[in-house]
Amino acid sequence: TPSRSYVIIIGAGVSGISAAKVLAENGVEDVLILEASDRIGGRMRKEDFRGVPVELGAGWIVGVGGKESNPIWELAHQSGLRTCFSDYSHARYNIYDRSGKIFPRGVAADSYKRAVDSANQGLMIQQVGDLSKSNQPSSTLMTPIDLAIDFFLHDFEMAEAVPISTFTDLGEREFLVADERGYECLLYKMAQGFLFTPDGKILDSRLKLNKVVKEIVQNSRNGVTVTTEDGCIYEANYLIVSVSIGVLQSDLISFRPPLPRWKMEAVNMVDVKVYTKVFLKFPHKFWPCGPNKEFFIYAHERRGYYTFWQHMENAFPGSNILVVTLTNGESMRVEEQTDEETLREAMSVLRDMFGPDIPNATDILVPRWWNNRFQRGSYSNYPVNPNHQVIRNIKAPVGRIFFTGEHTSERFNGYVHGGYLAGIDTGKALLEEMRKGMMHCRKCDPPP
Numbered sequence: 230t231p232s233r234s235y236v237i238i239i240g241a242g243v244s245g246i247s248a249a250k251v252l253a254e255n256g257v258e259d260v261l262i263l264e265a266s267d268r269i270g271g272r273m274r275k276e277d278f279r280g281v282p283v284e285l286g287a288g289w290i291v292g293v294g295g296k297e298s299n300p301i302w303e304l305a306h307q308s309g310l311r312t313c314f315s316d317y318s319h320a321r322y323n324i325y326d327r328s329g330k331i332f333p334r335g336v337a338a339d340s341y342k343r344a345v346d347s348a349n350q351g352l353m354i355q356q357v358g359d360l361s362k363s364n365q366p367s368s369t370l371m372t373p374i375d376l377a378i379d380f381f382l383h384d385f386e387m388a389e390a391v392p393i394s395t396f397t398d399l400g401e402r403e404f405l406v407a408d409e410r411g412y413e414c415l416l417y418k419m420a421q422g423f424l425f426t427p428d429g430k431i432l433d434s435r436l437k438l439n440k441v442v443k444e445i446v447q448n449s450r451n452g453v454t455v456t457t458e459d460g461c462i463y464e465a466n467y468l469i470v471s472v473s474i475g476v477l478q479s480d481l482i483s484f485r486p487p488l489p490r491w492k493m494e495a496v497n498m499v500d501v502k503v504y505t506k507v508f509l510k511f512p513h514k515f516w517p518c519g520p521n522k523e524f525f526i527y528a529h530e531r532r533g534y535y536t537f538w539q540h541m542e543n544a545f546p547g548s549n550i551l552v553v554t555l556t557n558g559e560s561m562r563v564e565e566q567t568d569e570e571t572l573r574e575a576m577s578v579l580r581d582m583f584g585p586d587i588p589n590a591t592d593i594l595v596p597r598w599w600n601n602r603f604q605r606g607s608y609s610n611y612p613v614n615p616n617h618q619v620i621r622n623i624k625a626p627v628g629r630i631f632f633t634g635e636h637t638s639e640r641f642n643g644y645v646h647g648g649y650l651a652g653i654d655t656g657k658a659l660l661e662e663m664r665k666g667m668m669h670c671r672k673c674d675p676p677p
C-alpha cells in the first residue's frame with residue numbers, strides 16, 4: 230500500500246526545506262520530502278577538494294548592506310558561518326593579455342567605463358521599449374579586454390551593469406562562504422526546528438534521499454500520487470514541486486494529466502544559465518597574492534574563454550587552489566570533454582599569464598551542472614525587464630500541485646535567498662489553500 234502524507238515536497242534544496250519549515254511552524258508536520266540525490270542542499274553543495282572545502286554551487290551570500298536585510302545573511306550569523314568579503318573593484322586592474330602583460334590602469338578604466346555605459350544604454354533602450362535595438366551586440370565591444378570586461382560585468386553579474394533587486398534592495402556587498410561545514414550548513418540550521426537532526430545529520434523518516442520522482446498523478450478528488458524510479462508510490466493531499474526550471478523543462482518527471490499549456494509555455498520561456506567553477510590544485514602558488522589581487526582576468530579574443538579567475542588564499546590560506554569561472558557555451562563545452570583536456574586548456578591560459586615555468590596543476594574538479602539530470606543548469610535567467618505574467622504562471626499552482634524554487638522568485642531568482650523566500654511564499658500559499666479547503670468541508674462542500 231502506498232504511504233500517505235498530508236503534503237509531499239519534491240526536492241530538498243533551500244526552497245524545499247524552507248517550504249517544509251513554514252508548514253511545520255504552522256502545524257502541518259505530516260510532510261514527506263523526496264530528494265533524488267543522496268544529500269540535501271541541491272545547488273548548495275560543498276565538496277572536499279584535496280582537504281579544502283569548496284562550494285561547487287552557490288558560493289556567495291549576494292546582496293548585503295542595502296535597505297532590506299538579506300535573510301540568508303541573518304541565517305549565516307545565527308549559524309556562525311565563516312565568510313570573507315569579496316572586493317571586486319580591483320579585478321579590472323588585474324587584466325592580463327595573452328603575453329602576460331597587465332593592461333595599464335588607464336586602458337582598463339576606459340574599457341570598463343565603456344562597458345558600463347553600453348550596458349546602461351542597452352537598459353535604457355529596453356526600458357523605452359525599442360527592442361529592435363536592444364538585442365544588437367554593441368559594435369564597440371570587440372577587443373579582448375572589452376570582451377573580458379563585458380563577460381565580468383554580465384556573466385559574473387556585477388551590480389553596476391545588472392540592476393537587479395538583489396543589488397538595489399538588499400545591497401551591493403557580497404561575501405564568499407569559507408566554512409568547513411559548507412554553505413549547506415544553513416539548511417541543517419533551518420531543518421533543526423522541525424526535523425530530527427542529531428549531530429548535524431538529518432535522521433528523520435520524513436526526509437527520503439535517493440528517491441527520484443518520475444511520475445505525478447493528480448486525481449480529481451483525493452489528491453496526488455507520486456511514483457519514484459525505484460517503484461515506490463506515495464500519496465498526499467497536496468504536493469510542492471521544488472525542482473529546478475531546467476528539470477521542469479526536461480522529461481524527468483511526467484505529469485498526469487499533463488501540465489496545462491499556459492504552465493508549460495511559461496516554463497519553457499525561461500532561459501537557464503549554466504555557470505561552472507573549475508577548481509585547480511597546485512603544488513605551490515605562483516600568482517600574486519597581495520592586497521587587491523584575489524580576482525584576475527584573462528583577455529582572450531573568444532568571449533568567456535577562461536576569463537575570470539580567483540585564488541583561494543583569502544578564504545583558505547595555503548590551499549594553493551585557483552578557481553576559474555565558465556558560463557553557458559563554454560560550460561557546456563567543458564562538461565563534454567575530459568577533465569584532462571580542461572586541465573590542459575587551463576594550464577595553457579595560465580602559462581600565457583604567468584610564463585612557461587609554472588607547475589602543472591596536480592588535481593582538477595569540474596562540476597557538471599548542465600549534465601546533472603537533477604539540475605539541468607545552474608539557475609534561471611530572467612531578462613532585466615521580465616514579463617511578470619510569465620513568472621506568475623511559473624509559480625501558479627495547478628490544482629493540488631504547488632511550485633517553488635529560485636525560479637519562482639520574481640525579485641530574487643537565481644540566488645539562495647530567492648530560493649529561501651520562494652519556499653516561504655509557496656508554503657504560505659499552500660496553508661492558505663488548506664484553510665480554504667477546510668472552510669469548504671465545514672459547509673459540506675467538496676474542496677475546489
Ligand code: FAD
Pocket residue numbers: 239240241242243244245263264265266269270271272273285286287288289290291440441442443471472473476481482504505506598602603604606607608633634635636642643644645646647648
Ligand atoms: P535546488 O537546490 O536545485 O533544489 C531542488 C532539489 O530537487 C535538488 O536537491 C534536486 O536534487 C531535487 N530534484 C530534482 N529532480 C528531482 C526528482 N525528479 N525527484 C526528487 N528530487 C528531485 N546563489 C547565490 O545566492 N549565490 C551564489 O554565489 C550562487 N552561485 C551559484 C553557482 C552555481 C554553480 C550554481 C549551480 C548556483 C549558484 N547560485 C548562487 C544559485 C543557488 O544555488 C540556487 O538559486 C539555489 O540553491 C536553488 O535552490 P532551489 O531549492 O530552488 O533548487
